[in-house]
Amino acid sequence: xxxxxxxxxxxxxxxxxxxxxNCNCPNCRGVxxxxxxxxxxxxxxxxxxxxxxxxxxxxxxxxxxxxxRAFPALQPGRALRDSAxxxxxxxxxxxxxxxxxxxxxxxxxxxxxxxxxxHAELTEQHPIFSxxxxxxxxxxxxxxxxxxxxFTIPGLPDIQLAAVAVQGNAPPYSPRRxxxxxxxxxxxxxxxxxxxxxLFYAPGLGSIEPVVxxxxxRADVLLVDGTFWHEDELIRxxxxxxxxxxxxxxxxxxxxxxxxxxxxxxxxRKILIHINNTNPALDEASPERERLRSSGVExxxxxxxxxx
Ligand code: MLT
Ligand code: MN
Ligand code: ZN
Numbered sequence: 001x002x003x004x005x006x007x008x009x010x011x012x013x014x015x016x017x018x019x020x021x022n023c024n025c026p027n028c029r030g031v032x033x034x035x036x037x038x039x040x041x042x043x044x045x046x047x048x049x050x051x052x053x054x055x056x057x058x059x060x061x062x063x064x065x066x067x068x069r070a071f072p073a074l075q076p077g078r079a080l081r082d083s084a085x086x087x088x089x090x091x092x093x094x095x096x097x098x099x100x101x102x103x104x105x106x107x108x109x110x111x112x113x114x115x116x117x118x119h120a121e122l123t124e125q126h127p128i129f130s131x132x133x134x135x136x137x138x139x140x141x142x143x144x145x146x147x148x149x150x151f152t153i154p155g156l157p158d159i160q161l162a163a164v165a166v167q168g169n170a171p172p173y174s175p176r177r178x179x180x181x182x183x184x185x186x187x188x189x190x191x192x193x194x195x196x197x198x199l200f201y202a203p204g205l206g207s208i209e210p211v212v213x214x215x216x217x218r219a220d221v222l223l224v225d226g227t228f229w230h231e232d233e234l235i236r237x238x239x240x241x242x243x244x245x246x247x248x249x250x251x252x253x254x255x256x257x258x259x260x261x262x263x264x265x266x267x268x269r270k271i272l273i274h275i276n277n278t279n280p281a282l283d284e285a286s287p288e289r290e291r292l293r294s295s296g297v298e299x300x301x302x303x304x305x306x307x308x
Contacts, residue, residue, distance in 0.1 A: 004307040005159060005192040006049045007199065007221075010057070010067035012300035013041035014227045014276040015096035017063060025237055025278050037284040041302050042066055043096045044203050044274045046223065047074065047085075050192065054086040054155040058188065058201060060100030070303060086155025087111040089143070092185045092204060093121035094171045101128055105135035113141045113153065115163070117176075117183035125173050145183045147211070162189045164215055167206040169248030178246075185248065187224075189215045197308045199223065203274035206248040208261050219267050221308050225249050225258065226272025226299060229279045229288055237278060249274075252281070252288075259295055273300040 011017075018041040019028035030036025042063035047055045055074055061067065068074050074084045088110060090097055104110055110132065114122065119140060122129045129138045143163045144151060150162045168185030170176035176184060187202030200219035204227075208216070216222065227249035234240035234247075244251040252258045252272070262270050272292075275281070281288040281299060292299060 001307065002052070003194050005190065005195070005197060005199065006052055007223075007306040007308070008047045008055075008071055008073075009223075009273065009300045009302060009304040010045040010047055010071065011042035011061045011063050012273050012275055012302050012304070013043050014274045015043060015094065016277055017041060017043045018275070018277040018282060020277045023277055025239075027279070027282050028277050030283070038282045039301055041275065045097070045100065046201065046273075047071070048156065048159070048190065048199075049073075049084075050156055050158045053084060055084045056153055056156050057085055057088045057100075059091060059097035059203070060088050060104070061096055062099040064100030064103045067302075081107070083107055087113060087141075087153050089153070089161075089188065090114040090118055091188065091202070092168065092171070093118045093126060093174070094204075095126070097203075098122065098126070098128055101132060105132060107136050109137040109139045111139045111141060111153075111155075113143050113151075115143045115145055115183035115186060117181060121171065121174055125175070126171070143186065145186060158192055158194050160191045160193060162191075163187070164189065164211055166202055166204065166212055167209055167248070168204040169206065169246070180248070187212060187215060189219065192308070195308075197221075199308060201273075204248055205250055205258075206245055207250055216261070216265055216267075221269045221271070221306060222262070222265070222267045223271050223273045223300065224262075226252065226275045226279065226281075228276055229253050229281055231257075233276070233278050239278075252279075259291070259297065262297055263295070269298065269306065270296060271298045271300050271304075275299060
């Protein structure tokens with residue numbers, strides 16, 4: 001409806017996408033050769049609008065060009081050079097959430113919202129803001145992570161936002177890798193003041209700290225970390241020595257895992273997003289996918305639309 005908060009999942013996969021270009025894990029091989037029943041997915045990003053005209057990107061993935069083509073609302077064609085993208089919000093400085101900014105370099109100065117920690121990364125270790133200064137320029141806006149500090153985005157009327165510092169990890173290139181600080185990773189709580197409906201978006205959520213719990217409990221719709229099913233998912237495949245939690249992602253299974261955390265929450269929709277290509281739940285015929293179905297938990301897919 002006209003007065004609802006609109007959410008479009010542009011990309012539902014974790015870094016690398018699904019299938020990942022160099023991966024022959026059972027899922028990637030299977031989706032490529034058609035032996036596994038699963039849907040390909042691009043890398044992590046959503047778009048949100050309160051009027052269906054101006055859209056805010058939450059993260060800008062390396063797959064943004066494909067995502068723009070798949071969602072015509074982002075190109076309304078009102079002028080020779082035009083876009084419906086009014087701002088970009090970043091939850092962290094990871095490559096899968098920031099490389100798409102380069103794709104937007106031909107446009108007007110880009111309004112980008114991020115924390116001070118993310119801003120430091122994007123001007124120092126991974127100086128994408130400094131590079132963009134030579135193209136469109138960046139109009140950087142600060143996301144506060146102090147408790148009870150909200151913010152609003154001019155191009156997103158009627159929506160109040162609040163950020164909560166979540167436990168994750170700093171990017172692999174960061175000097176704070178394995179020593180993250182508050183503001184390296186955030187979750188975002190969005191409230192539509194017209195309807196009082198709420199969304200909590202946290203594609204990277206390494207653990208559920210007491211500060212995060214009220215947002216999970218209050219949200220009508222949850223879009224949360226669906227990266228890994230198993231704590232040792234990449235270790236058992238032999239592609240990494242790191243556990244899910246060490247990478248900053250709470251796995252779905254196991255004690256204290258995401259499924260346990262979601263149980264008992266009142267949210268009308270509980271949706272996993274930022275799904276890694278190794279996650280067995282991507283296989284629609286898997287017992288893991290059946291477990292999600294029976295728990296009332298959904299897997300986001302590219303092109304998924306929500307109106308809340
Ligand atoms: C993550 O979500 O942990 C990162 O995006 C991993 C990566 O950079 O590939
Ligand atoms: Mn990622
Ligand atoms: Zn794979």
